[in-house]
Amino acid sequence: MAQLELIHLNKTFSPKVVPVKDISLTVEDGEFLSLLGPSGCGKSTILRMIAGLELPTQGQVVIGGQDVTQMQPGDRNIAMVFQSYALYPHMTVYQNLSAGLRLKKVPKAEIDKRVREVAQILELNELMQRKPGQLSGGQRQRVAVGRALVRDSDVFLLDEPLSNLDALLRENVRAELKQIFEAQQAPVVYVTHDQTEAMTLSTKVAVLNDGYLQQLDSPDRIYSHPANQFVAGFVGSPQMNLLTLPCRDRHAWLGNFQIPLPNLPTIPSEVVLGIRPEHIRLAQPGERPTIQGRVFLVENLGMYKLVSVQVANSQGSPVTVRTLLSPNEDWSNRELTLVIPEEVTHWFDPVSGDALKL
Numbered sequence: 001m002a003q004l005e006l007i008h009l010n011k012t013f014s015p016k017v018v019p020v021k022d023i024s025l026t027v028e029d030g031e032f033l034s035l036l037g038p039s040g041c042g043k044s045t046i047l048r049m050i051a052g053l054e055l056p057t058q059g060q061v062v063i064g065g066q067d068v069t070q071m072q073p074g075d076r077n078i079a080m081v082f083q084s085y086a087l088y089p090h091m092t093v094y095q096n097l098s099a100g101l102r103l104k105k106v107p108k109a110e111i112d113k114r115v116r117e118v119a120q121i122l123e124l125n126e127l128m129q130r131k132p133g134q135l136s137g138g139q140r141q142r143v144a145v146g147r148a149l150v151r152d153s154d155v156f157l158l159d160e161p162l163s164n165l166d167a168l169l170r171e172n173v174r175a176e177l178k179q180i181f182e183a184q185q186a187p188v189v190y191v192t193h194d195q196t197e198a199m200t201l202s203t204k205v206a207v208l209n210d211g212y213l214q215q216l217d218s219p220d221r222i223y224s225h226p227a228n229q230f231v232a233g234f235v236g237s238p239q240m241n242l243l244t245l246p247c248r249d250r251h252a253w254l255g256n257f258q259i260p261l262p263n264l265p266t267i268p269s270e271v272v273l274g275i276r277p278e279h280i281r282l283a284q285p286g287e288r289p290t291i292q293g294r295v296f297l298v299e300n301l302g303m304y305k306l307v308s309v310q311v312a313n314s315q316g317s318p319v320t321v322r323t324l325l326s327p328n329e330d331w332s333n334r335e336l337t338l339v340i341p342e343e344v345t346h347w348f349d350p351v352s353g354d355a356l357k358l
């Protein structure tokens, strides 16, 4: 039983620097939790408190039912991979991988077996006799991940372990990590500001902003039911269109076009409409379009073109909407008729940013 629990965790460095504010969450055995959020939102500080490298100002860290808040890092059975690799420079890769097990006096044959298994997974076999100074950044990072994996830990903590890898290697190692952690039981907490990593690796994602937990949910729910405007804008690439629109006659007005409001107890004067670029599509011949507008920018993303459209607005300045369209056509300067399907719209309160309860 190695479940991890954070209870009302707070960290104050100074009156102005309060990077962790009342975080409560649980990571069960076999779960992979990502802490996702922009730089400085408190991700590493949370991880360091779990590891015991930082003492919470308030709150508790509980592992396997035991309160470890005041326990020294060395007394918690935790494996951690840091943003910087922190390898022993005078040791070979083999020695780096096996150091933790040697300290724990694990029999030599057992150490050798585990080190070779992990080296195989992370493709480190050829590098076993080299020292960190003779490795590339990506290779060093794989050794750092390997060092955490060889140990039989109660909790795995990883702080942006892929941030120093180039894009291709990152994708490969990401896929490897997924397989590796699927095969083991201990809870994993993975810090990243990369939403693709969070979405592909995790069973659960905690989106953070400014020290506050914004939403804790499965990757699917985070994407399909963002709890507020921050989550909606942070997760998804290209970013969701978030449009502050006036409301009249049970409709939101997108430029000169009406969009039916969902059933709300009271009609606000303004509302934020969220719609992902991939959900806006061209109207079929004869189909009633939701909006019309002129293309003023086309960005080729390879698989799609990201097309920015200006929707005329006789009440004010034009409203810009971005949509993903086929890469095989030239969309420049075209007048487009577009459909915004009602079932994929999101509605937010313009003041609080919270999703409107429908």
Ligand SMILES: Nc1ncnc2c1ncn2[C@@H]1O[C@H](COP(=O)(O)OP(=O)(O)OP(=O)(O)O)[C@@H](O)[C@H]1O
Residues within 6 Å of the ligand: 013, 017, 019, 037, 038, 039, 040, 041, 042, 043, 044, 045, 046, 193
């Ligand atoms: N030891 C410290 N003393 C004072 N302030 C600190 C300390 N450690 C972190 N901070 C501050 O706390 C805030 C959160 O830092 P943290 O490292 O947790 O962010 P992060 O979410 O991991 O960001 P990044 O994605 O850039 O790594 C930052 O404003 C940082 O400057």
Ligand SMILES: [Mg+2]
Residues within 6 Å of the ligand: 043, 044, 045, 083, 159
């Ligand atoms: Mg960090």
